[in-house]
Amino acid sequence: MENSDFAKIFWDLAEFLELKNENRFKVAAYRKAAQNIESLSENLGTIYKAGGLKALEEIPGIGQGIATKIEKTIKSGKLDVYEKLRKEFPRGFLELVETPGMGPKTAMLLYKKLKIDSRAKLEKAAKEGKLQGLPGMGAKKEENILKGVELKKKISGRFLLNAALDQAEAVAKELEKLKEVEKILICGSLRRRKETIGDADILVIAKRSKNIMQRFTSLPQAQRILVKGETKSSIVLKMGMQVDLRVVEDKSFGSAAHYFTGCKAHNIKLREMAIKKGLKLSEYGFFKKDKWVAGRTEKEVFKTVGLTYIPPELREMRGEIEAAQKGKLPKLIESKDIKGDLHMHTIETDGSNTIEQMAQAAKKLGYEYIAITDHTQSTRIAHGMDEKRTLKHLKEIDRVNKKIQGIRVLKGAEVDILPDGRMDLPDSILKQMDLVIAAVHSNFKMPEDQMTRRILKALENKYVNILAHPTGRLIGEREAYKVDIEKVIAIAKKTKTALELNSHPQRLDLNDVNCRLAKDQGVLISINTDSHTTDQLNLMKYGIFTARRGWLEKKNILNALTLDKLLKILFAKR
């Protein structure tokens, strides 16, 4: 069982108990546990096997009750209370509650009065006007629920970070033109640079909000207004993403920015810490009794509860608060630390630019070096190189390297890892390169033990320097292949092989959690763009975002090394 399967059980349990009007703190406790389980880097099953019930109870938000439920689930594969509740509510009931505008109270009301137990039935009843007239239900509420049903059909889940960021920035740019706007900041999961985004949160500092709200709700890219108030409005963009806008005064900038950036659990923790200090924290600031005392900047917010400044990417309740208390937060990697890009393609295989064009573009970015790493023969779809072409290509890189000044072009290739773990080119060819990237491009559906063996064997090859996109996932398109990532990290450490953090917004592979795992084991990460055009060299920022979410520092990054240090490490394995 995956952690997400366990989490699902507790998310659902919370929902069921809420429907049954259980104690709301109990409901919240289940949700907190589900949340924490989702963000664990280690599998619950593994934790239980290693340390039993005690180890489970050490996870924040998990006590005796939930630990026992996890144990039961591991032992028997199911949880009786969960199964019982599932039978009590019809299938389709949860999607009813998840319809925007509906909540547990309304869902139960409609179920009891009208036997509505699915979203389809809800839509039908609303269209027939059967909802209005029930207690607390009028024509408007019925209309809203219908809108919610439609919205759910339209909003296609989550958006890739780059797409969401582009859209949010476009909205912010429009609002910035208004003279009332003093400051504007994109907050929420966008500011935390999560790999996928549910909705965008924009914070505006202004004294008067009326014009701003008017402009916001009438933007050309707006498709629907969800709510429109004095300090808070929400719209849905034509591309399907929801955007929330909040307007506050300047003296609340810090507390509002902090609040709208989240994550939720992190916020709650800070508010609890404020209470312990006799203060109340909201988006408007810290209050002693009813008197405002602080909140002008985020730094001030953290300082007031005794913490050093926590960068947005770390605010995920993954130990950042404890680290800030001890003054032990990492000094996160930044764009300026990156000295080169070690994974890119040219027209020799499936890229669009020449070696020289890639080198010139990289030079403009201020890089000290790049590596040209075209595909090898097995990746036929990319016109991969056989031995003969590879040798010719390496010579061509030498030629370009002599020709251009101010940047070093390293000779490399992205070599396929064959299903049996052998490399797609013989060692006699690999040894003529400065850098070898190994990658899985075929047979994704192997069983976990086979895939793990396959990759470990590649890492043991003394010419392999980097494992490209280590789990092979394409966000929203293809699941990661099954591989024991902890073993991969351990062997990467042993063999002095770096792991790639592929910067493409659809890959971001390794992900944040695994990056942190690799860091803790002392494995170097190479943040690469895997560019197929000169433009794509700019994708580096997404890799850096994810690296920061993984607590990575300059010293953890292979391509933050100067050229001579890099070369030393590349050849140290041979």
Added chain:
DNA sequence: GCCGTTTTCGGCCCGACTGTTTTCAGTCG
């Protein structure tokens, strides 16, 4: 159900918007 340098019992984050309520419940973030 979880949790504890104020606690093993009694707390548990805080506020905006909407609709239907005539003072507030429900939903959302």
